[in-house]
Amino acid sequence: MNLNYKKCSSTVLLFFLIFGYGFLFAQQRITGTITSAKDGQPLIGVGVSEKGVKNNTTTNLDGKYAITVTGNNNLVFSYLGFKSKELKPVGTTLNVVLEEDVNKLSEVVVVGYGTQKRSDVTGAVASIPKER
Secondary structure, three states: OHHHHHHHHHHHHHHHHHHHHHHHOOOEEEEEEEEEOOOOOEOOOOEEEEOOOOOEEEOOOOOEEEEEEOOOOOEEEEOOOEOOEEEOOOOOEOOEEEOEOHHHOOOEEEEOOEEEEHHHOOOOOOOOOOOO
C-alpha cells in the first residue's frame, strides 16, 4: 500500500512538472489588421515585433498579421512614413490604426541599386520624366 502511494505521488509530481513548466513560458497567438488612419485602407508590409525579443512578422496584402508572443511583452508596430505604436496585447485580436508621420517623409532619391536620402547623395542626380 505504501508503494502505490509513492507511485501515485511521483506520477502527480511528474504531471505538474511537465505541464506546469509550459505555463511559465505560455505562448499566445495574436492576430489582427493594421490600417491607415487617413483612409482606413490596410497597410501592406507593416513590421510587427515583440518588444525585447527577436520575434517579428509583417502584414500581408490585406494588412493582416499573426504573431505568437512568448510572454507578457508589448507589440511594436512600425511602418515607413507612419508613427510607430507600442501596445499591450489583450485577448487574441489586436487591430491597429497607424497615423501618418509627415516629419519622417523627408526627400528620398531612388537610385539603380537602392534608395538614399537626398542629403546623402554626393554625385549628380538626373530625373526621368514620368511619361515619354
